[in-house]
Amino acid sequence: MMGSEPPSSPQVVEEGGDEEDEELSGGEDAELRTSAGRGSVLTRRGITLRVLLKDGLVEPGDGVLSIHYLGKNFVGDLLTDGKIRWVETGQIFNSPSAWATHCKRLVNPAKKSGCGWASVRYRGEKLVQYKTSWLRKYQPTADMSLASEGEEDEMGEDEEEEGKTAVPAEEKNRKSKTELHDISLVQRRGDRERIPVRYCTLGTRDVARDPHTLVELSAFSAINRFQPFNVAVSSNVLLLMDFHCHLTTSEVVGYLGGRWDTTTQLLTVLRAFPCRTRLADREAAPVVEEEICQNLFMRGLSLVGWYHSHPRGPALPSLQDIDSQMDHQLRLQGSSNGFQPCLGIICGPYYHGNQGVASTITPFWVVPPPEQRPNDYGIPVAVEVTYVQDNFLTTDVLNEMMLLVEFYRAAPDLVNFSQMWSPDTSILDKIKASLSGHAPKDQAYSQILEHVYNQLRSIQ
Numbered sequence: 001m002m003g004s005e006p007p008s009s010p011q012v013v014e015e016g017g018d019e020e021d022e023e024l025s026g027g028e029d030a031e032l033r034t035s036a037g038r039g040s041v042l043t044r045r046g047i048t049l050r051v052l053l054k055d056g057l058v059e060p061g062d063g064v065l066s067i068h069y070l071g072k073n074f075v076g077d078l079l080t081d082g083k084i085r086w087v088e089t090g091q092i093f094n095s096p097s098a099w100a101t102h103c104k105r106l107v108n109p110a111k112k113s114g115c116g117w118a119s120v121r122y123r124g125e126k127l128v129q130y131k132t133s134w135l136r137k138y139q140p141t142a143d144m145s146l147a148s149e150g151e152e153d154e155m156g157e158d159e160e161e162e163g164k165t166a167v168p169a170e171e172k173n174r175k176s177k178t179e180l181h182d183i184s185l186v187q188r189r190g191d192r193e194r195i196p197v198r199y200c201t202l203g204t205r206d207v208a209r210d211p212h213t214l215v216e217l218s219a220f221s222a223i224n225r226f227q228p229f230n231v232a233v234s235s236n237v238l239l240l241m242d243f244h245c246h247l248t249t250s251e252v253v254g255y256l257g258g259r260w261d262t263t264t265q266l267l268t269v270l271r272a273f274p275c276r277t278r279l280a281d282r283e284a285a286p287v288v289e290e291e292i293c294q295n296l297f298m299r300g301l302s303l304v305g306w307y308h309s310h311p312r313g314p315a316l317p318s319l320q321d322i323d324s325q326m327d328h329q330l331r332l333q334g335s336s337n338g339f340q341p342c343l344g345i346i347c348g349p350y351y352h353g354n355q356g357v358a359s360t361i362t363p364f365w366v367v368p369p370p371e372q373r374p375n376d377y378g379i380p381v382a383v384e385v386t387y388v389q390d391n392f393l394t395t396d397v398l399n400e401m402m403l404l405v406e407f408y409r410a411a412p413d414l415v416n417f418s419q420m421w422s423p424d425t426s427i428l429d430k431i432k433a434s435l436s437g438h439a440p441k442d443q444a445y446s447q448i449l450e451h452v453y454n455q456l457r458s459i460q
Contacts, residue, residue, distance in 0.1 A: 047131045049096070050082035055138070057130050058122050063087060065096075066121045067103050070374050072330055074103045078122070096120040096127055106333045107326075108368045109228075196316050204375045211320040214313070217364055217382040229341045231363065231385045233269040236397050238387065239438035240272040242359050243401055243452075245309035245347040246431045250413045251279060253308040255292055257301035260340050267304055267341050274400060276407040303332070305343030315348030315360040317380045325366045326378045341365065343383065349434070350421075357425060357433040392442040393449070401452050409459045417456050428456060 052058045058078065065076035065084060076099060077085040084093040086103075093099035096116030104111040104119075117128040196214040220227045237256065244252055257271040273292045277284040296303060306328060308321075317325065325344040332342040348360040363383040369376035408414050417428040425433075432453065439445060 047134055048082060049078070049084075049127075052130055052134060053078075053080070053082055055134065057134055057137075064123050065099075066124075067100055067119050068121075069100075069104050069119065070107050070368050070371075072103075072107050072326070074099075076120075084120075106330055108371065109339065111371070194313050194318075196314055199377075199379055202319075202377055204373070205377060209319065211323075212318045214316045214318050215322065215377075215380055216316060217362070217380050220381055223367060223379060223381070225367065225381075227381075227384060228265070228339070230264070230266045231269065231341075231343060231383055232266060232388050233363075233385050234271075234388055234390055235438045235440060236390045236394060237269050237272045238361060239393070239435055240274065240397050240400055241307050241345065241347055242349065242361070242434055242438060243431070244272075244274040244404055245311070245349045245359065246434070247404060247408045247415060248411060248413045249311050249350075249415060251309050251311060253279065253306065255303055256305035256307060256343060256345070257296050257299065258304040259302060260304060267343060269304055269343065271299065271301060271396070272307065272400075274404055276403060304341075305345065307345040307347060309347045309349060310351070311348075312350045312352075313348060314351055314353060315346040315362040317344070317346060317362075317364055317366075319377060321346070322366055322378050322380050325364070325380070326368070329366065357421065357430045358437050359434050390440045392440050393445040398448060398452070402455065405452065405455045405459070414459070428453060431456075 049058070053060065058064075060078045060080045062077045063075050064078050067074040067076075075087045076093075077087060079085055079092075084096065084099045085091070086093065086099060091102075093102065096119070098116070100116040100119045101111070117131060118126060120127050122130060194212065194214045196216045198216050199218055202209075202215070241254060244254060252274065254272055254274040256269050257273060258267060258269040260267050273295060275285070275288050275292070277288045293303075310316075321344070325342070328344065329342045332340050342365075344364050344366075346362045346364065348354060348362075351360065354360045363385045364380050365383050366378035366380055368378055415427060417426065417431070419427050421427045421430040432449075435449065
């Protein structure tokens with residue numbers, strides 16, 4: 001999973017939706033049930049998960065609760081005391097409103113309330129239906145408006161999105177235990193020319209649309225927002241990432257390690273971790289990703305992002321990349337209470353539309369679609385980054401480069417480094433020139449890299 005480790009012990013979260021949607025505390029609930037009984041009219045707020053459990057309308061169980069919001073799925077366990085345990089992190093929530101608000105704010109930080117009873121489903125049915133069933137069973141003469149008070153408005157924003165088929169609980173449970181999101185298993189398309197489209201032309205999601213359609217990046221200012229975090233990227237990160245992307249005509253993927261400072265809102269990217277595996281190799285990927293997790297832990301770093309290449313195309317996100325980035329952002333935030341950004345980077349090494357011989361490197365982020373248009377794609381935006389020049393080339397980076405050379409040595413899609421990139425520049429010379437843009441201050445690096453280039457020459 002992206003981000004820091006889940007809490008060692010369950011954390012009870014009490015914040016939730018607006019005041020009208022909050023459930024009563026245990027004491028208030030018991031007092032109301034005792035004094036009112038079934039002969040008195042119980043208000044909407046008095047009907048809690050504890051009430052439904054006690055009267056047998058619902059049963060506790062693992063993965064029986066779910067939320068589907070703006071294309072993202074959340075799964076929860078219903079506990080015997082009426083509380084909710086979020087499968088993703090083990091956090092405990094006192095009410096559907098608290099859980100729904102927390103989850104929705106991860107996807108859309110501007111979300112004010114969770115609309116819990118209209119958003120949370122029990123075994124596929126909205127909880128509000130169980131609340132209405134309770135009233136019909138035990139208070140048939142009660143005004144049904146008491147059951148729907150304040151909930152009519154809640155249904156509107158999620159109705160269309162929640163109507164889709166939910167992800168099965170067992171599948172969500174399996175995914176939540178994965179240390180890294182499995183983007184390295186995605187089979188990507190070949191290098192055909194792809195013409196980018198503007199985001200405003202996309203409209204609502206369409207299953208007939210090519211998921212490899214490239215989308216131009218928007219600026220934060222164009223959508224009336226400020227970039228919510230600052231980013232600093234080490235030059236050694238760029239050097240290793242650029243080198244990795246140059247080695248093969250197929251797409252590659254890797255992860256980014258660093259630190260997130262909540263005080264300064266600064267994301268510092270300090271290490272790149274290339275995945276030395278084929279994108280479709282389902283057996284090798286978990287091993288490689290586990291190794292990366294261990295490397296992150298040993299270096300005291302957190303997972304802060306990912307990168308991949310578009311070998312011969314523009315370094316712009318596809319619709320598939322947009323969804324992958326949204327998944328990463330959600331996973332990185334889902335393991336802690338606070339906001340933590342997740343940086344996506346696309347590297348385009350061999351696109352002839354690039355300026356000069358250098359790769360185009362594009363940092364990006366995805367803003368959730370407007371709430372009134374939940375079936376739209378996320379909005380890909382350009383991220384402003386400060387590049388920090390390292391003093392020297394580290395041994396770690398050099399070792400990673402040599403491991404990559406060995407991994408691709410016998411690959412059928414290995415780049416032919418002796419081929420010409422342009423009439424007067426070989427591909428190997430192009431690689432050298434592109435990497436020189438990430439040069440450390442200590443110029444001795446060039447002699448060290450020459451050893452790597454000699455290894456490239458030797459494999460062809």
